[in-house]
Amino acid sequence: MTAATTYLEQVRAELVQRDPHQPEFIEAVDNFLKTITPVLEKHPEYVDANLIGRMVEPERVVQFRVPWVDDAGHVRVNRGFRVQFNGAIGPYKGGLRLHPTVNLSIVKFLGFEQVLKNSLTTLPIGGAKGGADFDPKGKSDAEVMRFTQSFMTELQKYIGPDVDVPAGDIGVGGREIGYMFGQYRRLNGYQAGILTGKGLSYGGSLARPEATGFGLLYYTDAMLQANGEQLAGKRVKISGAGNVATYATQKATELGATVLTVSDSNGFVYDENGIDYQVVKQIKEVERGRIKEYADRVSTAEYHEGSVWDFDVDYDIALPCATQNEISGDQAARLIKNGAKAVAEGANMPSTPEATAA
Structure with missing residues (x-):
């Protein structure tokens, strides 16, 4: 040794x-x-x-309560986090996740990986992550606004354009970023560099929503070409139906692949003819609905409860774009049995150690 x-x-x-x-x-x-x-x-x-x-030890961990009032007038309390993991090369940078599973372990793992990812960009930015155990699903716009305003009222004490610049993650899209930015501006004045993921009309970046999903497919295409293959004509399984999965579906389709599945926390839809990413966008981005509604609108689609990785169908490429540890060792073996030749990860740590070993 x-x-x-x-x-x-x-x-x-x-x-x-x-x-x-x-x-x-x-x-x-x-x-x-x-x-x-x-x-x-x-x-x-x-x-x-x-x-x-x-x-492996974060520079700073902030945990705080987030009180807010629901539409029935009841006072609710959630737990907020910001882990400023490492700022050795620049201001902390990393997303905010709103999901009932958020806890200190998940935020620390995301922050640690963000340090490494950000350093690989060669930009002078450190790594951080944050969020709360609040579930925006099923909440009204007014409830989400009141929660995010309360969340930002506390978070704003620890961030700033030259200190820590949060972004979006699971459960935090343009609506949530807009509410948070408005609250920060109300408390501190207009500072465009305080959040990324903003709308174009108030300081956002062109192609920001598409970047991660598109980038995943550019990487996948390059990986296949390096091995004498091409993306066009391939059958692809995608998990998730959020920002990454939706735009991964779009770019895969544009590059000539057939996307067979997308999913959310309840189940997944399968369409042998290929998922229509425009319908997914309408359901998830505009209506904020559940993915099972896709099967009600597309006659060739089937809805199934459970994990997309437990569904047996022949395919070539797996793109996990949902959440951490979504592919187990048994599911990885099943993936290989179904004929998948390549896996590219769009989510953070979506494969368990057993899956990676398989």
């Missing part, structure tokens, strides 16, 4: 001792630690400086 390996085992042991009830965060760190040994063997000074021990 090398000195680097011994050091990494010590880092992990300390992490598990400190955060035994944060499985998503430990999993994300494990994925990183498995790859870093050659770097430490080449640079033993990193071990001497305990560089990895510092990397």
